[in-house]
Amino acid sequence: MLDQKKKKKKKKRLQLPLRLNILFIFVFGLFSLLVIQLGVVQIINGEEAQQKINQTENTPSEKPVPRGKIYDRNLDVVLDNEAVKSITYTPPKNGDSAANRLKLAEKLAEFVMIIKDEEELKDEINERDKKEYWYLKNTKDALDKLTEEDRKELTTGEQYQTVLDRITEQELTTISWNVELLNVLAIKKELDQAFELSPHVIVNEGITDEEYAQVSEHLLELSGIDAVIDWERKKMFGTTFNSYIGGISDSEEGIPRENSDYYLANGYTWNDRVGKSGLEKQYENILRGRKEKIQFTTDTKGNVIGSEVVVEGQRGKDLILTLDxxxxxxxxxxxxxxxxxxxxxxxxxxxxxxxxxxxxxxxxxxxxxxxxxxxxxxxxxxxxxxxxxxxxxxxxxxxxxxxxxxxxxxxxxxxxxxxxxxxxxxxxxxxxxxxxxxxxxxxxxxxxxxxxxxxxxxxxxxxxxxxxxxxxxxxxxxxxxxxxxxxxxxxxxxxxxxxxxxxxxxxxxxxxxxxxxxxxxxxxxxxxxxxxxxxxxxxxxxxxxxxxxxxxxxxxxxxxxxxxENKLGPVLKxxxxxxxxxxxxxxxxxxxxxxxxxxxxxxxxxxxxxxxxxxxxxxxxxxxxxxxxxxxxxxxxxxxxxxxxxxxxxxxxxxxxxxxxxxxxxxxxxxxxxxxxxxxxxxxxxxxxxxxxx
Structure with missing residues (x-):
C-alpha cells in the first residue's frame, strides 16, 4: 500500500517537468520568431524603418500657375502671360528664428545677388538692418547692454529695441559692409517679410539663368527656398484699354489686407497675387487658376526624402471680350x-x-x-x-x-x-x-x-x-x-x-x-x-x-x-x-x-x-x-x-x-x-x- 503511494507521487513528479518543458519549448519558439522578425526589420528593412520613424510631412508647397488669358471679340490676344524666373521662401509651420534666417541668407547669397546695382543695394540697407546683423553676430555682448532693471521692467520687444538703440557707431565700424554682406542683409530682409506657410518671392527681376540653375541645384541645402517659374502679365496692345483690363498685386502687396478673411477662406495665401482693379479684379475667381501643390517629405534634419504632387496645377480660364x-x-x-x-x-x-x-x-x-x-x-x-x-x-x-x-x-x-x-x-x-x-x-x-x-x-x-x-x-x-x-x-x-x-x-x-x-x-x-x-x-x-x-x-x-499654345478651350459660359x-x-x-x-x-x-x-x-x-x-x-x-x-x-x-x-x-x-x-x-x-x- 505504501509502495503504491510512492509510485503515484513519482509519476506526478515526472509529469510536471514534461509540461514545463513543453511550455518552455513553446515560449522559446515565440521568442525565436520575435528575434527573427526583429532581425529582418533591423538588418533587411532597418534603413527604411528608421526613415519612417524620423520622417515628418511638411505642409504642401504651392507653385504658381499662369492666369487666364484675355481675348477680344475677334479672338486676338489682349492679355497674355510671360514666364519669369523666381526664387521664393516658405517659412516653416512654426516659424523660424532670426539667427536661422541669417544662416539661410548667407547660404543663398553664395548663389544669387538679388540687387545687381551696387548703389541701389547700398540704399536698400539702412542703419537698423546693420544693427540687427551686429546683434545676431554678437548676441552675448548685445544682451549685456541690458541692465537688471531693463530685464524686469521692459517687454521682450522693448528690450530688443533698447539693445539696438545702444549699439554704437563704433561697434558697427568693426564690420566690413562690403557688397557681399549687403547682399546677405538684403536677402534676410526678404526672408523676414515672409508669412508662415506662404511662399514669398525673394527675387523675380534680373535673376540670371546661371543664378537660377545654381539655386535649383542646391535646394536640399536651402530649407524653405524654391526656384519656381512665376508669371507676369503681358499686355499685347500696350496701354490700349489698360484702365479696364486692370492690374494685379505684386508679391509684396499680396492679398488686400482689408479683405484678407475672404481671400484666406477661399484658399489664398498672404503673398498670392490677385486682381486689384478692372477685369482682373472683377473676374479674379475665373482668371486665378489652380496652383500646383506638392507634398514634400523630410527627415528630422530637414532633408527632403520624397515628394508627391497632391493637386495638379491648372492655369486660369480665359475671357473673350465683347470689345473690338x-x-x-x-x-x-x-x-x-x-x-x-x-x-x-x-x-x-x-x-x-x-x-x-x-x-x-x-x-x-x-x-x-x-x-x-x-x-x-x-x-x-x-x-x-x-x-x-x-x-x-x-x-x-x-x-x-x-x-x-x-x-x-x-x-x-x-x-x-x-x-x-x-x-x-x-x-x-x-x-x-x-x-x-x-x-x-x-x-x-x-x-x-x-x-x-x-x-x-x-x-x-x-x-x-x-x-x-x-x-x-x-x-x-x-x-x-x-x-x-x-x-x-x-x-x-x-x-x-x-x-x-x-x-x-x-x-x-x-x-x-x-x-x-x-x-x-x-x-x-x-x-x-x-x-x-x-x-x-x-x-x-x-x-x-x-x-x-x-x-x-x-x-x-x-x-x-x-x-x-494659343488654342482656345471649350466655352464654359x-x-x-x-x-x-x-x-x-x-x-x-x-x-x-x-x-x-x-x-x-x-x-x-x-x-x-x-x-x-x-x-x-x-x-x-x-x-x-x-x-x-x-x-x-x-x-x-x-x-x-x-x-x-x-x-x-x-x-x-x-x-x-x-x-x-x-x-x-x-x-x-x-x-x-x-x-x-x-x-x-x-x-x-x-x-x-x-x-x-x-
Missing part, C-alpha cells in the same frame, strides 16, 4: 486727334481738356469701345483716361430730352401730338427761361426734339409737377415730389443709376439737392443732375432697342484653358443679353421719340454737321452751360459741355454711342463732338466691311 481692339485703338486715335483740333481752335478758352466716348450694341449690351483722352496742361501731353467713361459724370444738356418726353407720356403730362408754344417761361422774380431761340407758337413733342426746344421740356416738367403756371406770377401747387417722379422714370433708361457693367465700380452721377421749381426745369433739359458717358450710351440704347434696357458687359464668353427692365409704355410713344431722334439728324440741330453722311444715324445733340468760378465765387469764364448720343442704322440698330466733351469754349466753337461721332461711326462700318470681305 481694332475699333478701340481707332477710337482712341480719333478722340485724341479731334481733341487736339479743338484745343487749337480760336474759341477754346483754356478749360477744355477731355473728350469721352462709349460705344455699345444696343440689342445685346456688348461694349464695343470705351475711350477718353485727357490733355495735361502742365506736361502738354495727351493720355489715355478711358476709365473716366464710367467714373466721371457731367451735365449732358439736351441729350436727355428724349427721357423727358417719355416721362411726360408715362405720367400723363403730355400725349402724342400735345403742342406747346416755345414762348419763354417767366416766373415771378426769376429771369426768363427760354430756348436758344424762339422756335414757334405750336410745337409737337417730335418738333421739340428735332429743334431742341427747352420751353417744351419746361412745360412738360411743370405739368408733371402739377403746378399752375401763369406768366409773371409765382407757381401755384408746385409738387416737390416731381423730382423723384422724373428721376424714377429717367432711371428706367439708365440715367442716374448703375448700368450694371461687369466692372468692380462705376459712378452713378450726382443729384442736385435743391428742390425748387427752377431746378426741376433745368433737370428736364439736362442741366442739373450729372450722368456718366456710359449711362448716356445705355439710355440711347434703350430708346434704340424699343424700350428694353440691356445690361452692358465687357466679357462675352468664359472658356476653359486651351491644351495647346456665354454671357447672353440681360434685359434689366422694359420701359412700361405703349410702343407708339417710343416710336415718336425715335422719329424725333431721326429728324434731329435729317432736319434738326445735327443736320448741318451730318449732312451728306453716308450712313443713317438717329440721336440727340446737347449743350449744357458750365460757367467757371474763382475761389470767391465770381464767374471768370463761360464754357459748355458738348454732348451727342446716337445709334445706327435707324432700323434694327447695331451700334449706339455717347460722346461728352466737357468745358469746351462757347460760341462758334469747333464741333468736336460731331466730328468724333462721324469718324467713329465710319470706322465701325469700315471694320465691319473688312471682316466680311476677309
Amino acid at each position: 481692339m481694332q475699333l478701340q485703338q481707332a477710337v482712341d486715335e480719333i478722340v485724341e486727334e479731334e481733341l487736339k483740333k479743338a484745343m487749337n481752335s480760336v474759341n477754346n478758352n483754356g478749360y477744355l481738356q477731355d473728350a469721352l466716348v462709349a460705344m455699345m450694341d444696343p440689342q445685346t449690351g456688348d461694349v464695343l469701345a470705351l475711350s477718353a483722352v485727357r490733355y495735361d496742361r502742365e506736361d502738354k501731353t495727351y493720355s489715355d483716361n478711358s476709365y473716366r467713361v464710367i467714373y466721371d459724370a457731367h451735365e449732358p444738356g439736351s441729350t436727355v430730352k428724349g427721357a423727358t418726353v417719355l416721362t411726360g407720356y408715362e405720367t400723363g403730362a403730355i400725349d402724342i401730338g400735345t403742342r406747346f408754344s416755345d414762348k419763354a417761361i417767366q416766373i415771378a422774380n426769376d429771369p426768363p427761361k427760354k430756348s436758344y431761340r424762339f422756335l414757334g407758337y405750336s410745337l409737337s413733342e417730335v418738333d421739340a426734339l428735332e429743334m431742341s426746344s427747352n420751353v417744351y421740356m419746361f412745360r412738360t416738367a411743370l405739368k408733371i409737377s402739377g403746378a399752375t403756371y401763369i406768366e409773371g406770377e409765382n407757381l401755384r401747387n408746385f409738387n416737390n415730389d416731381a423730382f423723384g417722379i422724373m428721376r424714377k422714370h429717367f432711371s428706367e433708361f439708365g440715367l442716374g443709376v448703375e448700368t450694371g457693367i461687369d466692372l468692380p465700380f462705376e459712378a452713378t452721377g450726382v443729384r442736385g439737392g435743391d428742390p425748387v421749381a427752377g431746378n426741376l426745369l433745368d433737370l428736364a433739359i439736362g442741366q442739373y443732375d450729372t450722368y456718366t458717358t456710359l449711362q448716356l450710351a445705355q439710355y440711347v440704347s434703350t430708346i434704340a432697342n424699343d424700350g428694353y434696357r440691356v445690361k452692358p458687359h465687357l466679357v462675352k464668353e468664359i472658356r476653359e484653358p486651351g491644351n495647346e 456665354q454671357n447672353t443679353p440681360e434685359v434689366l427692365n422694359r420701359v412700361s409704355m405703349d410702343d407708339r410713344y417710343i416710336d415718336r421719340v425715335q422719329l424725333g431722334f431721326e429728324r434731329v439728324f435729317t432736319g434738326g440741330t445735327a443736320r448741318s454737321n451730318w449732312s451728306g453722311f453716308e450712313y443713317d444715324v438717329a440721336g440727340k445733340t446737347g449743350t449744357a452751360e458750365k460757367p467757371k468760378f474763382d475761389e470767391s465765387g465770381n464767374q471768370i469764364a463761360k464754357t459748355e459741355n458738348l454732348s451727342l448720343i446716337g445709334y445706327s442704322p435707324v432700323e434694327n440698330p447695331e451700334v449706339a454711342f455717347a460722346i461728352i466733351v466737357p468745358e469746351n469754349g462757347t460760341g462758334d466753337q469747333y464741333a468736336v463732338h460731331h466730328e468724333i461721332g462721324k469718324r467713329i461711326i465710319s470706322k465701325y462700318y469700315e471694320l465691319k466691311k473688312n471682316r466680311i470681305e476677309d
Whole structure:
C-alpha cells in the first residue's frame, strides 16, 4: 500500500517537468520568431524603418500657375502671360528664428545677388538692418547692454529695441559692409517679410539663368527656398484699354489686407497675387487658376526624402471680350486727334481738356469701345483716361430730352401730338427761361426734339409737377415730389443709376439737392443732375432697342484653358443679353421719340454737321452751360459741355454711342463732338466691311 503511494507521487513528479518543458519549448519558439522578425526589420528593412520613424510631412508647397488669358471679340490676344524666373521662401509651420534666417541668407547669397546695382543695394540697407546683423553676430555682448532693471521692467520687444538703440557707431565700424554682406542683409530682409506657410518671392527681376540653375541645384541645402517659374502679365496692345483690363498685386502687396478673411477662406495665401482693379479684379475667381501643390517629405534634419504632387496645377480660364481692339485703338486715335483740333481752335478758352466716348450694341449690351483722352496742361501731353467713361459724370444738356418726353407720356403730362408754344417761361422774380431761340407758337413733342426746344421740356416738367403756371406770377401747387417722379422714370433708361457693367465700380452721377421749381426745369433739359458717358450710351440704347434696357458687359464668353499654345478651350459660359427692365409704355410713344431722334439728324440741330453722311444715324445733340468760378465765387469764364448720343442704322440698330466733351469754349466753337461721332461711326462700318470681305 505504501509502495503504491510512492509510485503515484513519482509519476506526478515526472509529469510536471514534461509540461514545463513543453511550455518552455513553446515560449522559446515565440521568442525565436520575435528575434527573427526583429532581425529582418533591423538588418533587411532597418534603413527604411528608421526613415519612417524620423520622417515628418511638411505642409504642401504651392507653385504658381499662369492666369487666364484675355481675348477680344475677334479672338486676338489682349492679355497674355510671360514666364519669369523666381526664387521664393516658405517659412516653416512654426516659424523660424532670426539667427536661422541669417544662416539661410548667407547660404543663398553664395548663389544669387538679388540687387545687381551696387548703389541701389547700398540704399536698400539702412542703419537698423546693420544693427540687427551686429546683434545676431554678437548676441552675448548685445544682451549685456541690458541692465537688471531693463530685464524686469521692459517687454521682450522693448528690450530688443533698447539693445539696438545702444549699439554704437563704433561697434558697427568693426564690420566690413562690403557688397557681399549687403547682399546677405538684403536677402534676410526678404526672408523676414515672409508669412508662415506662404511662399514669398525673394527675387523675380534680373535673376540670371546661371543664378537660377545654381539655386535649383542646391535646394536640399536651402530649407524653405524654391526656384519656381512665376508669371507676369503681358499686355499685347500696350496701354490700349489698360484702365479696364486692370492690374494685379505684386508679391509684396499680396492679398488686400482689408479683405484678407475672404481671400484666406477661399484658399489664398498672404503673398498670392490677385486682381486689384478692372477685369482682373472683377473676374479674379475665373482668371486665378489652380496652383500646383506638392507634398514634400523630410527627415528630422530637414532633408527632403520624397515628394508627391497632391493637386495638379491648372492655369486660369480665359475671357473673350465683347470689345473690338481694332475699333478701340481707332477710337482712341480719333478722340485724341479731334481733341487736339479743338484745343487749337480760336474759341477754346483754356478749360477744355477731355473728350469721352462709349460705344455699345444696343440689342445685346456688348461694349464695343470705351475711350477718353485727357490733355495735361502742365506736361502738354495727351493720355489715355478711358476709365473716366464710367467714373466721371457731367451735365449732358439736351441729350436727355428724349427721357423727358417719355416721362411726360408715362405720367400723363403730355400725349402724342400735345403742342406747346416755345414762348419763354417767366416766373415771378426769376429771369426768363427760354430756348436758344424762339422756335414757334405750336410745337409737337417730335418738333421739340428735332429743334431742341427747352420751353417744351419746361412745360412738360411743370405739368408733371402739377403746378399752375401763369406768366409773371409765382407757381401755384408746385409738387416737390416731381423730382423723384422724373428721376424714377429717367432711371428706367439708365440715367442716374448703375448700368450694371461687369466692372468692380462705376459712378452713378450726382443729384442736385435743391428742390425748387427752377431746378426741376433745368433737370428736364439736362442741366442739373450729372450722368456718366456710359449711362448716356445705355439710355440711347434703350430708346434704340424699343424700350428694353440691356445690361452692358465687357466679357462675352468664359472658356476653359486651351491644351495647346494659343488654342482656345471649350466655352464654359456665354454671357447672353440681360434685359434689366422694359420701359412700361405703349410702343407708339417710343416710336415718336425715335422719329424725333431721326429728324434731329435729317432736319434738326445735327443736320448741318451730318449732312451728306453716308450712313443713317438717329440721336440727340446737347449743350449744357458750365460757367467757371474763382475761389470767391465770381464767374471768370463761360464754357459748355458738348454732348451727342446716337445709334445706327435707324432700323434694327447695331451700334449706339455717347460722346461728352466737357468745358469746351462757347460760341462758334469747333464741333468736336460731331466730328468724333462721324469718324467713329465710319470706322465701325469700315471694320465691319473688312471682316466680311476677309
